[in-house]
Amino acid sequence: MAADPRFFGQSCPQPLAAIAARVGAALPEGADGDMIFTGTAPLDGAAAQQIAYMESRRYLAALRATGAGAVLCAPEHAAAAPPGCVALAVADPHLAFARVAKLFFPPPAPRPGIHTTAIVADSAEIGSGCEIGPYAVIGEGARIGPDSLLGAHVVVGPGCVFGRGCHLLAHSSASHTIAGDGVVLHPGARVGQDGFGFALAPDGGFETIPQLGRVLLGDRVEVGANSCIDRGGQQDTVIGTGTRIDNLVQIAHNVTMGRGCVIVAQVGIAGSTTLGDYVTLAGQAGLAGHLSIGNKARVGAQAGVIGNVPAGQDVFGTPALPVRESLRAFARFRQLGQPISKKA
């Protein structure tokens, strides 16, 4: 399937030599470096002017049958490409594919200008080359770095700082936020609002605790659609460089996480929990508050974590257990569900 030009415009055609250069692959003997490609496609639907990629050996049969004019694959699979399909051997076909796809369809660049309906406070600073969309509202003292894009209806509160090349998409909002370069807020993301902090008063009412911290977003952090990151109470909520957060995620006040974390959709992290670097939290996992999750730990989907997780540990289940222990217990649990006659 070619990308729909209504949404993606025409692709930027690329000669094979440029593609090979981008991914550091050698052109196989006899391949024509001037051959023009127009885009990417899956192995099983690709045409002669398209390039596909082979993610794993599961797709060996698809590779053998592909109509693609070229393929990105591991060196050991290059020989399986059919005649007429140039195999570009790369160490990581998935990564190479990401890079090649961007050659054809570079991410949309801002079209510099401030829409006449945008409301930018007098004391706000907008860097050069920014696109500020219709009905955007930017508060006093806010600073938006150069080459950034703010979509329609984006609200940036007073004092917020965003670095160079940030993309704040439709309906996203930020307050009390200091962000680095290349940060992306997807539609409807909420960053910097009040944390859920209050004390119980003797009359049964709740006394709100002023939330006096900020949200700090490192370079290239992405926050998914309709996700929420509350600002800190007495300290900051901190998201490390390059961390990616999917849709509908909840990150409570005072959470800190390191660089390169992957937080999948609908995860919830309670207040003051700390994640190291390169932590992965799979979908719908929940972490209690005041925990410490070590570097490169991985938490399974829907897991409920109520204790610290050491670096490199994989955990699963509710309450979460180390993955081997959890799987063994579950296997026996499942045996509980067998009819008695089968257990004998």
Place this chain on the structure above:
Amino acid sequence: MAADPRFFGQSCPQPLAAIAARVGAALPEGADGDMIFTGTAPLDGAAAQQIAYMESRRYLAALRATGAGAVLCAPEHAAAAPPGCVALAVADPHLAFARVAKLFFPPPAPRPGIHTTAIVADSAEIGSGCEIGPYAVIGEGARIGPDSLLGAHVVVGPGCVFGRGCHLLAHSSASHTIAGDGVVLHPGARVGQDGFGFALAPDGGFETIPQLGRVLLGDRVEVGANSCIDRGGQQDTVIGTGTRIDNLVQIAHNVTMGRGCVIVAQVGIAGSTTLGDYVTLAGQAGLAGHLSIGNKARVGAQAGVIGNVPAGQDVFGTPALPVRESLRAFARFRQLGQPISKKA
């Protein structure tokens, strides 16, 4: 309780004969077809000019005591209606009630016109009879079918297509989306944004994979408040005709589902999973990626599905098991929680 006229206006009064005709019920002997009704009410709070319905035999006592002037009920319960209450016997009282309630309170029709503050791109096409609300933003080349309603602050990206009679409510947004007729986006719904796709680079950073697919919404699809449907990566994300999606649901890139599915609140479906027709996912269920869920399968609330589910199968639990096996295992698990003395 009568509907609050501040929100619903006055009802459209209906003669009993029109009500009976709408639901295909015979007027009982002696009933006055000209009797005027003003609205619906629950059995236990209804007045003589209101019509109630009896959902199941659990409400037999409420039927016997009702003050309603008429009731929609199964044929076998008609005799239990008290004197002065006309029983309209129907095969499905719940469905009949939906239809009757709409007679009294038809869904709000668009009031044709484009608000002066709406920003409609020159190349966008707005069908006849549409209502476009304040501060709506409609991008280049977008097409909105006739008799559609866009609420305040709705953002429709360039190239999007919506069919006839669609309702996009306050703060909803769509990009890269092709939708049929009668589609409803509830407030804050997000459709068509980037999927969560990236590759890990050797330096520990992530390389975004361009998401070059679309979202295709069949006729009469409804997307709940603050729910998210990401567009596809190399293929489309597809939601079949008539499927209903509740609030705060996450649907990842490349998911496809058939017609008439019911996706309850806070469900999450990971990338590239396929649902057949008439699948039901109960609240907070999570489905891993690349799975296949057969027609009419049902997934229990909070279930975690990590394998394919055959057509017609009901599953429950995390990891999800067929419902009988799951209930048996849970019953024994619960026995584990009894004090030892009770087990003897």
Place this chain on the structure above:
Amino acid sequence: MAADPRFFGQSCPQPLAAIAARVGAALPEGADGDMIFTGTAPLDGAAAQQIAYMESRRYLAALRATGAGAVLCAPEHAAAAPPGCVALAVADPHLAFARVAKLFFPPPAPRPGIHTTAIVADSAEIGSGCEIGPYAVIGEGARIGPDSLLGAHVVVGPGCVFGRGCHLLAHSSASHTIAGDGVVLHPGARVGQDGFGFALAPDGGFETIPQLGRVLLGDRVEVGANSCIDRGGQQDTVIGTGTRIDNLVQIAHNVTMGRGCVIVAQVGIAGSTTLGDYVTLAGQAGLAGHLSIGNKARVGAQAGVIGNVPAGQDVFGTPALPVRESLRAFARFRQLGQPISKKA
């Protein structure tokens, strides 16, 4: 860490005597009531002009080492404050801290005025002292009480009523809603939209059931960022006085809850379930429909509740069991995961 003045302005300095008076603490002998404090800080980062608090005895070492000029603590810990740190003894340091922090940083008051871009229907009533932000849209017949604040892009539908001193923050929306005084809608909150109600028709399609109820919010209810509260079908959805709802929570049609409930992030409550007063639902818990949860019941994180819960009961797990039973069963489940050799 002092509060960032870009976001919080300068604090209102307070003499020690005023602080002590606010929390009902006696000034210790020799303490200087005229000593000026500039703000709050955690025990381990506080300076001489800041006041800290000691949440529990876990922080005794931090108290002994603090650089704070004063501390709020339980009477039995007052003697542990280091020289130069005035100990204010209070029954509830957490509550006292909330009150003191508000002295330094009172919540932002509305700056009266209606932004020129706000669209206020002719028949809407805006109380005195209200701040109505840019691009807010207020429908026909709506009433906003005095001293309320509506942020940028807020949408209030026709007929809605909000009391005195309400804060509706950026991008929040309400329809079919009657709210008391001091209600807060955090960014992106959705209140009053259609419930998920429909009947299955013989042709496999769904017939929408008109949702003819409202949402009633008691005084001081708070609704978190991107949370959703659907209006009722034949009755109202009701949230009692003082109840606090965190982010990304789903509350379905016809739910009613009492006063002082605490609903943590990502909880889901299905239709027609009733909560008493002071119920706590921890993060990601799910409640099935048509249940009754008694006063002061507590539901654990990620629990799945499928039956009624009596007043005062704590439940845990999926399906939820009384907490003692659940913990015992889980302990034995965990034993299932031990290698066989360890079980002997």
